[in-house]
Amino acid sequence: MQPTREQWIALYEAASAFKDQASWEWLTNGHIFGIENPVDGGLGYISILGNGGEAFGLSVYLGTEGIRVLMDMLNGEVEEDPLFTQHCLLMALNDREDLYPEERKKIKELGLTFRGKKAWPAFLYYEPGFVPSPELSGAQAEFLTLALRQTMALAGEFRNKPDELFHDDPTKILVRCPSDEGQAWTNEWRSLPELPEEExxxxxxxxxxxxxxxxxxxxxxxxxxxxxxxxxxVPIPLMEGERGVFPKLMMLVDQTSGQILKAALSNRREIVQETVDSLLAVMESLTVIPSRIEALTEEAFRYVGPLLQYFEIEAYLTTELPALEEAKDSMMAGLIANRK
Structure with missing residues (x-):
């Protein structure tokens, strides 16, 4: 269900108040804390944007999937562009000319006005594999409003002691918790959810x-x-129903000749089976079982791991794969040209 007029107004007002507080002046995007949703008990993990002086706003990373990507970004361990893998709600403070026409129309319809640079709130929902959407649900608007308000409360509390948001135990994180049916809030240290590296x-x-x-x-x-x-x-969105999705490109290349043995586009749910089927089909058609397969990331190996083990194929991670990267650049150029 879409947000009501009242929910939109509350969200815009909370974003404007967040902008006026300017908590990025004493908190960085590394001062992570959690906010518990009183509706379902789910956690949103907050990262404040603006300390670097470029992008301003607030990200609410949702659940275990959200915090996994956030921690990977902070630790410099991201395999994919976060555009494709983030699970979060974003409030960004933009210039007016950076808003979509429908966003400017909505602000006008609500009777609101904002003035100045980096003063116009915009809202996006990021879901892995999907194009970011400005269309929030009512529940998402409510939680983002709550997150902005509770972030301001916590930021004010820690204004003169921001580093107390870091625990001596790196597995602990401060969480804002509702009590008295959300009328009062307390802080408590909780353990971060387990983040299996190979999941x-x-x-x-x-x-x-x-x-x-x-x-x-x-x-x-x-x-x-x-x-x-x-x-x-692949950063070329396709439509799947009413939503834009980012497809995944599977490529299999012969290292010696540079020949593309197989290339296939699939959505994030079907790419696993597509990769397995493609590897088997190429092995059958060429009547070859490779002695070794190399990749830049572990993702493909997670997909075809059982096949590698069954056929006793060696798997190597490497930082450079010239043949594959050249083939991928060529494939991407073709996809972009066909889209024009």
């Missing part, structure tokens, strides 16, 4: 014909090949 966001069942695998292992004897593999988002 994949793609929780799907992979379909593999075991008889097919056994037949391939028995009949294909050639191992004279080294292949390179990659699975990554």
């Amino acid at each position: 994949s966001n793609e929780q799907v069942a992979i379909r593999v014909d075991e008889l097919r695998l056994a037949r391939m292992k028995k009949t294909i004897t050639s191992r004279e090949a080294v292949w390179e593999i990659d699975c990554s988002y």
